[in-house]
Amino acid sequence: MKNLICLFALSGFLFACNAPESQEAEAATTTQPEESPVTYQPIDTDEALMATALMAAPEASREGAKVIGYNMAGEFVTFKEGTNEFICLVDNPNQEGFNAACYHRSLEPFMARGRELRAEGKNANEIFDIREKEVKAGKLDMGETGATLHIYYGPEAQYDPATGEVDQAQYRYVVYMPFATAASTGLPERPVEPHHPWIMNPGTHRAHIMITPLTEGE
Template identity: 25%
Template sequence: MSKSLINGFTVAATMLAVMGGVQAADKSTPTDAQLIASAMRAAPARVAKNATIIAMGADGQMRTLRKGSNDFTCMPDNPTTPGPDSMCMDKNAGEWIDAYMAHKTPPAGKLGLMYMLEGGTDASNTDPYAKKPDSANHWIKTGPHFMIVGADPTFYANYPKGPNPDTAAPYVMWAGTPYEHLMAPIK
């Protein structure tokens, strides 16, 4: 895994507050086995079983819990935050996250796929960098879903782009920004 991709996953983990410690000696933190199980719930079993599993340590550095054999990397839920945050993404989605966190334009022509089959931390549908709800940022709740990131803008043309979407149907999140992406619920 490239240093850039690891950095992308580091910032993704930060973005999603996946910052639980990984030292098994501390009874309040999950064991590696628990972290791996949590990360694997983020994606379909056939994807997760061969994915690399990483987690952020108490020192803020990413560490590999299990080396995988496919192009997906999964991260566990943060047990200290409300709601599930486990996620799994392919290499292109990792690069997209890296660009997002650096406030840069995502790489062109690199379609990425991300899974959050347990749902995700609620977020603004209009402001990619909102940290909490307010009257202008259209905070939404998301259930189990997958995301398609990095698509050409024409891909999103036939999906709802409004600020208050029906999150039970596919919609575009962060429409009109370089980080717009398709949110597709799975029930």
């Protein structure tokens, strides 16, 4: 009889111990509501061009950044004036994919000269050579050493109107160090591993440190 009573008592104890675990397991497997998928829209208005260009700037600096570039009518305009150190360049709507940029104001003479030469029909090599000569001659200002260019780019000109984020876009950063070399910086002339910093165009006016961050999932 005593054994039977002990057996009942033990069964009750085991049930009491297992019940919370079963409830926790059930709660853990409860289906969570799924997030609504983002509906991307074409970047086909001036407002969309400006919103996506500002994504290239650091978040805290977007409100005060100046925005310039080609509008949907093909005119080079100022979309909005700025109050801080950044100038954002909108994606060119006449080119495939998406490519917006944001750079330090001190780089504007260098950037503007490049746009001017491109408008004249000069190719990339010609633009490089002309600006190299002009910088060395003191005719063209390269801006502050260490001035940065932030690039926001991707394969699709589609964006989320709620956030300004562009479909599949990622960031790349350029730090301009005119005439710097691997020896003067300690950086390699090729990335040692993917996403490692390296120096491009060393020893020239356009010497710069390339930094490509990891993307989500890498």
